[in-house]
Amino acid sequence: MTFKMAIIGFGKSANRYHIPYIKQRDIQIKYIQYRTRKPELEASFYDQNTIFTTDLQEVLNDNEVKLVTLCTPPSTHFELGKQVLNSGKNVLIEKPFVNDVAEAKELFQLANQKGLIAMPYQNRRFDSDFLTLKKVLSRGYVGKPLFLESHFDKYRPDSSVHTGKAIDGSFFGLGVHLIDQMIALFGLPSKAGYDIRPIQNSQSTLDDYSETDLFYSGFKATVTTHPLAATPYPRFVLHGTQGSYVKFDIDQQENDLKLGIMPDDPDFGHDTPDQFGIVKYRNQNNDWIERQIPTVNGDYGLVYDSLIDSIENDQPKLVSDTEAIANIQILENGIAIGGPHISDLEQTNDK
Incomplete structure:
Protein backbone atom coordinates (compact mmCIF):
# COMPACT_ATOMS: atom_id res chain seq x y z
CA MET A 1 0.00 0.00 0.00
CA GLN A 122 19.66 15.04 8.83
CA ASN A 123 19.96 14.26 5.14
CA ARG A 124 23.71 14.84 5.13
CA ARG A 125 24.20 11.50 6.81
CA PHE A 126 23.75 10.38 3.20
CA ASP A 127 26.23 12.75 1.59
CA SER A 128 28.57 10.84 -0.70
CA ASP A 129 31.67 12.33 0.94
CA PHE A 130 30.45 11.37 4.42
CA LEU A 131 29.53 7.82 3.37
CA THR A 132 33.00 7.45 1.88
CA LEU A 133 34.61 8.70 5.10
CA LYS A 134 32.61 6.07 7.00
CA LYS A 135 33.98 3.45 4.59
CA VAL A 136 37.57 4.59 5.18
CA LEU A 137 37.08 4.42 8.95
CA SER A 138 35.32 1.04 8.88
CA ARG A 139 38.12 -0.51 6.81
CA GLY A 140 40.75 0.74 9.24
CA TYR A 141 42.95 2.33 6.59
CA VAL A 142 44.36 4.99 8.93
CA GLY A 143 44.47 2.86 12.08
CA LYS A 144 43.13 4.54 15.21
CA PRO A 145 41.75 7.96 14.24
CA LEU A 146 43.45 10.87 16.01
CA PHE A 147 42.23 14.02 14.26
CA LEU A 148 39.49 14.81 11.76
CA GLU A 149 38.93 18.16 10.09
CA SER A 150 35.60 18.74 8.33
CA HIS A 151 34.99 21.82 6.17
CA PHE A 152 31.83 23.07 4.53
CA ASP A 153 33.07 26.29 2.96
CA LYS A 154 31.74 28.65 0.34
CA TYR A 155 32.65 31.92 -1.31
CA ARG A 156 29.62 34.18 -0.89
CA PRO A 157 30.65 37.77 -0.22
CA ASP A 158 27.97 39.66 1.68
CA SER A 159 28.92 42.75 3.66
CA SER A 160 25.36 43.73 4.60
CA VAL A 161 24.17 43.68 8.20
CA HIS A 162 22.25 40.56 9.24
CA THR A 163 20.29 40.48 12.47
CA GLY A 164 17.99 37.93 14.03
CA LYS A 165 17.94 34.95 16.36
CA ALA A 166 20.79 32.47 16.61
CA ILE A 167 18.68 29.79 14.92
CA ASP A 168 18.88 31.85 11.72
CA GLY A 169 22.69 31.96 11.66
CA SER A 170 25.22 29.80 9.85
CA PHE A 171 26.12 27.80 12.97
CA PHE A 172 22.58 26.51 13.39
CA GLY A 173 22.00 26.29 9.62
CA LEU A 174 25.17 24.50 8.46
CA GLY A 175 27.09 23.62 11.61
CA VAL A 176 24.13 21.49 12.69
CA HIS A 177 24.84 19.08 9.81
CA LEU A 178 28.58 18.84 10.42
CA ILE A 179 28.11 18.27 14.14
CA ASP A 180 25.47 15.61 13.45
CA GLN A 181 27.89 13.78 11.18
CA MET A 182 30.47 13.65 13.98
CA ILE A 183 27.86 12.45 16.49
CA ALA A 184 26.76 9.76 14.02
CA LEU A 185 30.35 8.54 13.72
CA PHE A 186 31.78 9.00 17.20
CA GLY A 187 28.92 9.68 19.63
CA LEU A 188 28.79 12.58 22.07
CA PRO A 189 32.04 14.42 22.82
CA SER A 190 33.10 15.32 26.36
CA LYS A 191 33.94 18.94 25.56
CA ALA A 192 33.42 21.40 22.75
CA GLY A 193 35.38 24.52 21.85
CA TYR A 194 33.85 27.32 19.83
CA ASP A 195 34.70 30.26 17.60
CA ILE A 196 31.38 31.56 16.25
CA ARG A 197 31.05 35.08 14.84
CA PRO A 198 30.16 37.30 11.90
CA ILE A 199 33.31 37.94 9.87
CA GLN A 200 31.91 39.87 6.90
CA ASN A 201 30.28 42.66 8.92
CA SER A 202 31.00 43.13 12.62
CA GLN A 203 27.66 44.92 13.05
CA SER A 204 25.75 41.74 12.27
CA THR A 205 24.28 39.77 15.14
CA LEU A 206 24.02 36.60 13.04
CA ASP A 207 27.17 34.52 12.63
CA ASP A 208 28.44 33.63 9.15
CA TYR A 209 31.53 31.75 10.35
CA SER A 210 31.86 28.92 12.84
CA GLU A 211 34.62 26.61 13.99
CA THR A 212 33.81 23.94 16.56
CA ASP A 213 36.28 21.57 18.20
CA LEU A 214 34.73 18.36 19.50
CA PHE A 215 36.91 16.56 22.04
CA TYR A 216 36.80 12.79 22.58
CA SER A 217 39.14 10.46 24.42
CA GLY A 218 42.34 10.54 22.36
CA PHE A 219 40.59 12.10 19.38
CA LYS A 220 39.44 15.53 18.19
CA ALA A 221 37.15 16.56 15.36
CA THR A 222 37.09 20.14 14.07
CA VAL A 223 34.14 21.26 11.96
CA THR A 224 34.21 24.58 10.14
CA THR A 225 31.94 26.67 7.93
CA HIS A 226 33.52 29.66 6.20
CA PRO A 227 31.75 32.11 3.84
CA LEU A 228 34.86 33.53 2.14
CA ALA A 229 36.93 30.53 1.12
CA ALA A 230 37.85 31.37 -2.48
CA THR A 231 40.33 28.50 -2.47
CA PRO A 232 38.60 25.54 -0.87
CA TYR A 233 40.00 23.48 1.96
CA PRO A 234 39.66 19.72 1.68
CA ARG A 235 36.19 18.52 2.64
CA PHE A 236 37.77 16.02 5.03
CA VAL A 237 41.27 15.56 6.43
CA LEU A 238 41.64 12.48 8.62
CA HIS A 239 44.86 11.53 10.42
CA GLY A 240 45.34 8.28 12.33
CA THR A 241 48.04 6.08 13.77
CA GLN A 242 48.63 4.29 10.46
CA GLY A 243 47.95 6.92 7.82
CA SER A 244 45.87 9.78 6.49
CA TYR A 245 42.88 10.37 4.23
CA VAL A 246 42.14 13.58 2.30
CA LYS A 247 39.00 14.29 0.29
CA PHE A 248 38.34 17.47 -1.67
CA ASP A 249 34.95 18.46 -3.14
CA ILE A 250 31.57 18.27 -1.44
CA ASP A 251 28.75 15.87 -2.24
CA GLN A 252 27.45 16.55 -5.76
CA GLN A 253 23.73 15.97 -5.19
CA GLU A 254 22.94 19.62 -4.51
CA ASN A 255 24.97 20.82 -7.51
CA ASP A 256 23.10 18.43 -9.81
CA LEU A 257 19.72 19.43 -8.39
CA LYS A 258 20.55 23.10 -9.04
CA LEU A 259 21.19 22.18 -12.68
CA GLY A 260 17.89 20.33 -12.95
CA ILE A 261 19.53 16.90 -12.94
CA MET A 262 17.25 14.68 -10.91
CA PRO A 263 17.89 11.53 -8.82
CA ASP A 264 16.49 9.29 -11.58
CA ASP A 265 19.42 10.25 -13.85
CA PRO A 266 21.98 7.37 -13.87
CA ASP A 267 24.84 9.84 -13.36
CA PHE A 268 23.13 11.85 -10.63
CA GLY A 269 25.38 12.93 -7.76
CA HIS A 270 28.42 10.99 -8.95
CA ASP A 271 31.99 12.10 -8.37
CA THR A 272 34.42 11.85 -11.26
CA PRO A 273 37.71 10.00 -10.56
CA ASP A 274 39.59 13.28 -10.14
CA GLN A 275 37.30 14.03 -7.19
CA PHE A 276 38.01 10.79 -5.35
CA GLY A 277 39.72 10.99 -1.98
CA ILE A 278 43.26 9.73 -1.39
CA VAL A 279 44.33 7.52 1.48
CA LYS A 280 47.98 6.97 2.40
CA TYR A 281 48.61 4.19 4.89
CA ARG A 282 51.12 1.59 6.06
CA ASN A 283 50.36 -2.03 5.33
CA GLN A 284 51.39 -5.02 7.48
CA ASN A 285 54.88 -4.93 5.95
CA ASN A 286 55.23 -1.25 6.91
CA ASP A 287 55.18 -0.30 3.23
CA TRP A 288 53.49 3.01 2.46
CA ILE A 289 50.52 2.59 0.14
CA GLU A 290 48.69 5.47 -1.57
CA ARG A 291 45.40 4.84 -3.34
CA GLN A 292 42.22 6.49 -4.48
CA ILE A 293 39.00 5.68 -2.67
CA PRO A 294 36.06 5.77 -5.13
CA THR A 295 33.28 7.92 -3.75
CA VAL A 296 30.23 6.09 -2.41
CA ASN A 297 27.05 7.40 -4.05
CA GLY A 298 24.85 9.52 -1.81
CA ASP A 299 21.06 9.52 -1.66
CA TYR A 300 19.06 11.87 0.58
CA GLY A 301 15.97 9.78 -0.07
CA LEU A 302 17.39 7.13 2.24
CA VAL A 303 16.20 9.30 5.12
CA TYR A 304 12.62 8.56 4.00
CA ASP A 305 13.33 4.85 3.52
CA SER A 306 14.66 4.64 7.06
CA LEU A 307 11.89 6.77 8.57
CA ILE A 308 9.08 4.78 6.96
CA ASP A 309 10.74 1.58 8.19
CA SER A 310 10.68 3.07 11.70
CA ILE A 311 7.02 4.10 11.38
CA GLU A 312 5.72 0.88 9.87
CA ASN A 313 8.09 -1.73 11.29
CA ASP A 314 9.12 -0.16 14.60
CA GLN A 315 12.79 -0.02 13.61
CA PRO A 316 15.16 2.36 15.44
CA LYS A 317 15.17 5.91 14.15
CA LEU A 318 18.01 7.06 11.92
CA VAL A 319 18.63 9.98 14.30
CA SER A 320 17.90 8.96 17.88
CA ASP A 321 16.43 11.37 20.42
CA THR A 322 19.72 11.26 22.32
CA GLU A 323 21.71 12.21 19.23
CA ALA A 324 19.34 15.03 18.30
CA ILE A 325 19.41 16.47 21.82
CA ALA A 326 23.21 16.22 21.95
CA ASN A 327 23.46 18.14 18.69
CA ILE A 328 21.21 20.93 19.93
CA GLN A 329 23.08 21.04 23.26
CA ILE A 330 26.34 21.61 21.38
CA LEU A 331 24.72 24.35 19.30
CA GLU A 332 23.10 25.96 22.33
CA ASN A 333 26.35 25.94 24.32
CA GLY A 334 28.13 27.52 21.36
CA ILE A 335 25.99 30.65 21.34
CA ALA A 336 25.53 30.90 25.12
CA ILE A 337 28.79 32.84 25.53
CA GLY A 338 30.19 35.40 23.10
CA GLY A 339 33.66 34.86 21.72
CA PRO A 340 35.86 31.74 21.68
CA HIS A 341 35.24 29.40 24.63
CA ILE A 342 35.22 25.80 25.83
CA SER A 343 32.11 24.01 27.10
CA ASP A 344 31.73 20.74 29.02
CA LEU A 345 29.08 18.33 27.72
CA GLU A 346 27.09 15.60 29.41
CA GLN A 347 28.75 12.19 29.34
CA THR A 348 25.97 10.52 27.38
CA ASN A 349 27.01 8.44 24.42
CA ASP A 350 24.33 6.86 22.21
CA LYS A 351 26.71 4.96 19.92
Whole structure:
Protein backbone atom coordinates (compact mmCIF):
# COMPACT_ATOMS: atom_id res chain seq x y z
CA MET A 1 0.00 0.00 0.00
CA THR A 2 1.32 3.43 -0.95
CA PHE A 3 2.59 5.43 2.00
CA LYS A 4 0.83 8.82 2.23
CA MET A 5 2.36 11.97 3.62
CA ALA A 6 2.15 15.76 3.50
CA ILE A 7 4.65 18.59 3.22
CA ILE A 8 4.23 21.93 4.95
CA GLY A 9 6.08 24.60 2.97
CA PHE A 10 6.75 24.80 -0.76
CA GLY A 11 10.04 26.66 -1.05
CA LYS A 12 13.61 25.69 -1.89
CA SER A 13 13.90 23.14 0.89
CA ALA A 14 10.81 21.18 -0.17
CA ASN A 15 11.55 21.38 -3.89
CA ARG A 16 15.28 20.66 -3.74
CA TYR A 17 15.93 18.35 -0.81
CA HIS A 18 12.68 16.42 -0.41
CA ILE A 19 10.33 16.19 -3.40
CA PRO A 20 12.88 14.96 -6.01
CA TYR A 21 13.69 12.00 -3.76
CA ILE A 22 10.15 11.28 -2.63
CA LYS A 23 8.95 10.99 -6.22
CA GLN A 24 11.39 8.12 -6.78
CA ARG A 25 9.66 6.08 -4.07
CA ASP A 26 6.30 4.48 -3.40
CA ILE A 27 5.25 7.54 -1.42
CA GLN A 28 2.32 9.78 -2.24
CA ILE A 29 2.49 13.43 -1.26
CA LYS A 30 -1.23 13.80 -0.64
CA TYR A 31 -0.99 17.44 0.47
CA ILE A 32 1.32 20.39 0.14
CA GLN A 33 0.26 23.19 2.46
CA TYR A 34 1.69 26.68 2.27
CA ARG A 35 0.47 30.21 2.88
CA THR A 36 0.51 31.89 -0.54
CA ARG A 37 -0.54 29.71 -3.46
CA LYS A 38 1.57 29.83 -6.64
CA PRO A 39 -0.54 28.33 -9.45
CA GLU A 40 2.34 28.43 -11.95
CA LEU A 41 4.43 26.15 -9.72
CA GLU A 42 1.53 23.90 -8.85
CA ALA A 43 0.60 23.40 -12.52
CA SER A 44 3.98 21.87 -13.30
CA PHE A 45 4.03 19.63 -10.24
CA TYR A 46 4.78 16.01 -11.10
CA ASP A 47 1.75 14.46 -9.34
CA GLN A 48 -1.64 15.84 -10.29
CA ASN A 49 -3.20 13.93 -7.38
CA THR A 50 -1.44 16.13 -4.85
CA ILE A 51 -3.78 18.58 -3.13
CA PHE A 52 -2.41 22.09 -2.67
CA THR A 53 -3.98 23.98 0.19
CA THR A 54 -3.50 26.90 2.57
CA ASP A 55 -5.54 25.13 5.26
CA LEU A 56 -3.32 23.31 7.76
CA GLN A 57 -6.30 21.70 9.46
CA GLU A 58 -7.31 20.04 6.20
CA VAL A 59 -4.00 18.21 6.31
CA LEU A 60 -4.03 17.41 10.02
CA ASN A 61 -7.60 16.09 9.91
CA ASP A 62 -6.87 13.52 7.17
CA ASN A 63 -6.36 10.11 8.76
CA GLU A 64 -4.67 8.74 5.62
CA VAL A 65 -1.67 11.00 6.18
CA LYS A 66 0.91 9.20 8.33
CA LEU A 67 3.81 11.63 8.09
CA VAL A 68 4.15 15.41 7.84
CA THR A 69 7.44 16.99 6.78
CA LEU A 70 8.03 20.57 7.93
CA CYS A 71 9.90 22.69 5.39
CA THR A 72 9.02 25.97 7.07
CA PRO A 73 11.15 28.73 8.69
CA PRO A 74 13.08 27.50 11.75
CA SER A 75 11.14 29.72 14.15
CA THR A 76 7.94 27.78 13.32
CA HIS A 77 9.31 24.27 13.84
CA PHE A 78 8.48 23.82 17.52
CA GLU A 79 4.85 24.96 17.47
CA LEU A 80 4.08 23.27 14.15
CA GLY A 81 5.77 20.10 15.35
CA LYS A 82 3.49 20.01 18.39
CA GLN A 83 0.41 20.56 16.21
CA VAL A 84 1.36 17.69 13.94
CA LEU A 85 2.02 15.31 16.82
CA ASN A 86 -1.20 16.31 18.58
CA SER A 87 -3.08 15.45 15.38
CA GLY A 88 -1.73 11.89 15.62
CA LYS A 89 0.86 12.12 12.82
CA ASN A 90 4.60 11.53 12.72
CA VAL A 91 6.74 14.56 11.94
CA LEU A 92 10.04 15.07 10.11
CA ILE A 93 11.48 18.52 10.74
CA GLU A 94 14.01 20.33 8.55
CA LYS A 95 17.14 21.69 10.14
CA PRO A 96 17.64 23.32 12.50
CA PHE A 97 15.22 21.10 14.41
CA VAL A 98 14.16 23.56 17.13
CA ASN A 99 15.61 26.49 19.11
CA ASP A 100 16.99 24.70 22.15
CA VAL A 101 17.22 21.53 24.20
CA ALA A 102 14.08 22.27 26.21
CA GLU A 103 11.96 22.44 23.04
CA ALA A 104 13.55 19.26 21.67
CA LYS A 105 12.86 17.33 24.87
CA GLU A 106 9.25 18.53 24.91
CA LEU A 107 8.69 17.41 21.31
CA PHE A 108 10.26 14.02 21.89
CA GLN A 109 8.30 13.51 25.10
CA LEU A 110 5.05 14.33 23.29
CA ALA A 111 5.93 11.99 20.40
CA ASN A 112 6.82 9.16 22.76
CA GLN A 113 3.61 9.63 24.76
CA LYS A 114 1.57 9.30 21.58
CA GLY A 115 3.58 6.43 20.12
CA LEU A 116 4.74 8.62 17.23
CA ILE A 117 8.05 9.73 15.73
CA ALA A 118 9.55 13.20 15.71
CA MET A 119 12.94 13.43 13.98
CA PRO A 120 15.24 16.08 12.48
CA TYR A 121 15.94 15.82 8.75
CA GLN A 122 19.66 15.04 8.83
CA ASN A 123 19.96 14.26 5.14
CA ARG A 124 23.71 14.84 5.13
CA ARG A 125 24.20 11.50 6.81
CA PHE A 126 23.75 10.38 3.20
CA ASP A 127 26.23 12.75 1.59
CA SER A 128 28.57 10.84 -0.70
CA ASP A 129 31.67 12.33 0.94
CA PHE A 130 30.45 11.37 4.42
CA LEU A 131 29.53 7.82 3.37
CA THR A 132 33.00 7.45 1.88
CA LEU A 133 34.61 8.70 5.10
CA LYS A 134 32.61 6.07 7.00
CA LYS A 135 33.98 3.45 4.59
CA VAL A 136 37.57 4.59 5.18
CA LEU A 137 37.08 4.42 8.95
CA SER A 138 35.32 1.04 8.88
CA ARG A 139 38.12 -0.51 6.81
CA GLY A 140 40.75 0.74 9.24
CA TYR A 141 42.95 2.33 6.59
CA VAL A 142 44.36 4.99 8.93
CA GLY A 143 44.47 2.86 12.08
CA LYS A 144 43.13 4.54 15.21
CA PRO A 145 41.75 7.96 14.24
CA LEU A 146 43.45 10.87 16.01
CA PHE A 147 42.23 14.02 14.26
CA LEU A 148 39.49 14.81 11.76
CA GLU A 149 38.93 18.16 10.09
CA SER A 150 35.60 18.74 8.33
CA HIS A 151 34.99 21.82 6.17
CA PHE A 152 31.83 23.07 4.53
CA ASP A 153 33.07 26.29 2.96
CA LYS A 154 31.74 28.65 0.34
CA TYR A 155 32.65 31.92 -1.31
CA ARG A 156 29.62 34.18 -0.89
CA PRO A 157 30.65 37.77 -0.22
CA ASP A 158 27.97 39.66 1.68
CA SER A 159 28.92 42.75 3.66
CA SER A 160 25.36 43.73 4.60
CA VAL A 161 24.17 43.68 8.20
CA HIS A 162 22.25 40.56 9.24
CA THR A 163 20.29 40.48 12.47
CA GLY A 164 17.99 37.93 14.03
CA LYS A 165 17.94 34.95 16.36
CA ALA A 166 20.79 32.47 16.61
CA ILE A 167 18.68 29.79 14.92
CA ASP A 168 18.88 31.85 11.72
CA GLY A 169 22.69 31.96 11.66
CA SER A 170 25.22 29.80 9.85
CA PHE A 171 26.12 27.80 12.97
CA PHE A 172 22.58 26.51 13.39
CA GLY A 173 22.00 26.29 9.62
CA LEU A 174 25.17 24.50 8.46
CA GLY A 175 27.09 23.62 11.61
CA VAL A 176 24.13 21.49 12.69
CA HIS A 177 24.84 19.08 9.81
CA LEU A 178 28.58 18.84 10.42
CA ILE A 179 28.11 18.27 14.14
CA ASP A 180 25.47 15.61 13.45
CA GLN A 181 27.89 13.78 11.18
CA MET A 182 30.47 13.65 13.98
CA ILE A 183 27.86 12.45 16.49
CA ALA A 184 26.76 9.76 14.02
CA LEU A 185 30.35 8.54 13.72
CA PHE A 186 31.78 9.00 17.20
CA GLY A 187 28.92 9.68 19.63
CA LEU A 188 28.79 12.58 22.07
CA PRO A 189 32.04 14.42 22.82
CA SER A 190 33.10 15.32 26.36
CA LYS A 191 33.94 18.94 25.56
CA ALA A 192 33.42 21.40 22.75
CA GLY A 193 35.38 24.52 21.85
CA TYR A 194 33.85 27.32 19.83
CA ASP A 195 34.70 30.26 17.60
CA ILE A 196 31.38 31.56 16.25
CA ARG A 197 31.05 35.08 14.84
CA PRO A 198 30.16 37.30 11.90
CA ILE A 199 33.31 37.94 9.87
CA GLN A 200 31.91 39.87 6.90
CA ASN A 201 30.28 42.66 8.92
CA SER A 202 31.00 43.13 12.62
CA GLN A 203 27.66 44.92 13.05
CA SER A 204 25.75 41.74 12.27
CA THR A 205 24.28 39.77 15.14
CA LEU A 206 24.02 36.60 13.04
CA ASP A 207 27.17 34.52 12.63
CA ASP A 208 28.44 33.63 9.15
CA TYR A 209 31.53 31.75 10.35
CA SER A 210 31.86 28.92 12.84
CA GLU A 211 34.62 26.61 13.99
CA THR A 212 33.81 23.94 16.56
CA ASP A 213 36.28 21.57 18.20
CA LEU A 214 34.73 18.36 19.50
CA PHE A 215 36.91 16.56 22.04
CA TYR A 216 36.80 12.79 22.58
CA SER A 217 39.14 10.46 24.42
CA GLY A 218 42.34 10.54 22.36
CA PHE A 219 40.59 12.10 19.38
CA LYS A 220 39.44 15.53 18.19
CA ALA A 221 37.15 16.56 15.36
CA THR A 222 37.09 20.14 14.07
CA VAL A 223 34.14 21.26 11.96
CA THR A 224 34.21 24.58 10.14
CA THR A 225 31.94 26.67 7.93
CA HIS A 226 33.52 29.66 6.20
CA PRO A 227 31.75 32.11 3.84
CA LEU A 228 34.86 33.53 2.14
CA ALA A 229 36.93 30.53 1.12
CA ALA A 230 37.85 31.37 -2.48
CA THR A 231 40.33 28.50 -2.47
CA PRO A 232 38.60 25.54 -0.87
CA TYR A 233 40.00 23.48 1.96
CA PRO A 234 39.66 19.72 1.68
CA ARG A 235 36.19 18.52 2.64
CA PHE A 236 37.77 16.02 5.03
CA VAL A 237 41.27 15.56 6.43
CA LEU A 238 41.64 12.48 8.62
CA HIS A 239 44.86 11.53 10.42
CA GLY A 240 45.34 8.28 12.33
CA THR A 241 48.04 6.08 13.77
CA GLN A 242 48.63 4.29 10.46
CA GLY A 243 47.95 6.92 7.82
CA SER A 244 45.87 9.78 6.49
CA TYR A 245 42.88 10.37 4.23
CA VAL A 246 42.14 13.58 2.30
CA LYS A 247 39.00 14.29 0.29
CA PHE A 248 38.34 17.47 -1.67
CA ASP A 249 34.95 18.46 -3.14
CA ILE A 250 31.57 18.27 -1.44
CA ASP A 251 28.75 15.87 -2.24
CA GLN A 252 27.45 16.55 -5.76
CA GLN A 253 23.73 15.97 -5.19
CA GLU A 254 22.94 19.62 -4.51
CA ASN A 255 24.97 20.82 -7.51
CA ASP A 256 23.10 18.43 -9.81
CA LEU A 257 19.72 19.43 -8.39
CA LYS A 258 20.55 23.10 -9.04
CA LEU A 259 21.19 22.18 -12.68
CA GLY A 260 17.89 20.33 -12.95
CA ILE A 261 19.53 16.90 -12.94
CA MET A 262 17.25 14.68 -10.91
CA PRO A 263 17.89 11.53 -8.82
CA ASP A 264 16.49 9.29 -11.58
CA ASP A 265 19.42 10.25 -13.85
CA PRO A 266 21.98 7.37 -13.87
CA ASP A 267 24.84 9.84 -13.36
CA PHE A 268 23.13 11.85 -10.63
CA GLY A 269 25.38 12.93 -7.76
CA HIS A 270 28.42 10.99 -8.95
CA ASP A 271 31.99 12.10 -8.37
CA THR A 272 34.42 11.85 -11.26
CA PRO A 273 37.71 10.00 -10.56
CA ASP A 274 39.59 13.28 -10.14
CA GLN A 275 37.30 14.03 -7.19
CA PHE A 276 38.01 10.79 -5.35
CA GLY A 277 39.72 10.99 -1.98
CA ILE A 278 43.26 9.73 -1.39
CA VAL A 279 44.33 7.52 1.48
CA LYS A 280 47.98 6.97 2.40
CA TYR A 281 48.61 4.19 4.89
CA ARG A 282 51.12 1.59 6.06
CA ASN A 283 50.36 -2.03 5.33
CA GLN A 284 51.39 -5.02 7.48
CA ASN A 285 54.88 -4.93 5.95
CA ASN A 286 55.23 -1.25 6.91
CA ASP A 287 55.18 -0.30 3.23
CA TRP A 288 53.49 3.01 2.46
CA ILE A 289 50.52 2.59 0.14
CA GLU A 290 48.69 5.47 -1.57
CA ARG A 291 45.40 4.84 -3.34
CA GLN A 292 42.22 6.49 -4.48
CA ILE A 293 39.00 5.68 -2.67
CA PRO A 294 36.06 5.77 -5.13
CA THR A 295 33.28 7.92 -3.75
CA VAL A 296 30.23 6.09 -2.41
CA ASN A 297 27.05 7.40 -4.05
CA GLY A 298 24.85 9.52 -1.81
CA ASP A 299 21.06 9.52 -1.66
CA TYR A 300 19.06 11.87 0.58
CA GLY A 301 15.97 9.78 -0.07
CA LEU A 302 17.39 7.13 2.24
CA VAL A 303 16.20 9.30 5.12
CA TYR A 304 12.62 8.56 4.00
CA ASP A 305 13.33 4.85 3.52
CA SER A 306 14.66 4.64 7.06
CA LEU A 307 11.89 6.77 8.57
CA ILE A 308 9.08 4.78 6.96
CA ASP A 309 10.74 1.58 8.19
CA SER A 310 10.68 3.07 11.70
CA ILE A 311 7.02 4.10 11.38
CA GLU A 312 5.72 0.88 9.87
CA ASN A 313 8.09 -1.73 11.29
CA ASP A 314 9.12 -0.16 14.60
CA GLN A 315 12.79 -0.02 13.61
CA PRO A 316 15.16 2.36 15.44
CA LYS A 317 15.17 5.91 14.15
CA LEU A 318 18.01 7.06 11.92
CA VAL A 319 18.63 9.98 14.30
CA SER A 320 17.90 8.96 17.88
CA ASP A 321 16.43 11.37 20.42
CA THR A 322 19.72 11.26 22.32
CA GLU A 323 21.71 12.21 19.23
CA ALA A 324 19.34 15.03 18.30
CA ILE A 325 19.41 16.47 21.82
CA ALA A 326 23.21 16.22 21.95
CA ASN A 327 23.46 18.14 18.69
CA ILE A 328 21.21 20.93 19.93
CA GLN A 329 23.08 21.04 23.26
CA ILE A 330 26.34 21.61 21.38
CA LEU A 331 24.72 24.35 19.30
CA GLU A 332 23.10 25.96 22.33
CA ASN A 333 26.35 25.94 24.32
CA GLY A 334 28.13 27.52 21.36
CA ILE A 335 25.99 30.65 21.34
CA ALA A 336 25.53 30.90 25.12
CA ILE A 337 28.79 32.84 25.53
CA GLY A 338 30.19 35.40 23.10
CA GLY A 339 33.66 34.86 21.72
CA PRO A 340 35.86 31.74 21.68
CA HIS A 341 35.24 29.40 24.63
CA ILE A 342 35.22 25.80 25.83
CA SER A 343 32.11 24.01 27.10
CA ASP A 344 31.73 20.74 29.02
CA LEU A 345 29.08 18.33 27.72
CA GLU A 346 27.09 15.60 29.41
CA GLN A 347 28.75 12.19 29.34
CA THR A 348 25.97 10.52 27.38
CA ASN A 349 27.01 8.44 24.42
CA ASP A 350 24.33 6.86 22.21
CA LYS A 351 26.71 4.96 19.92
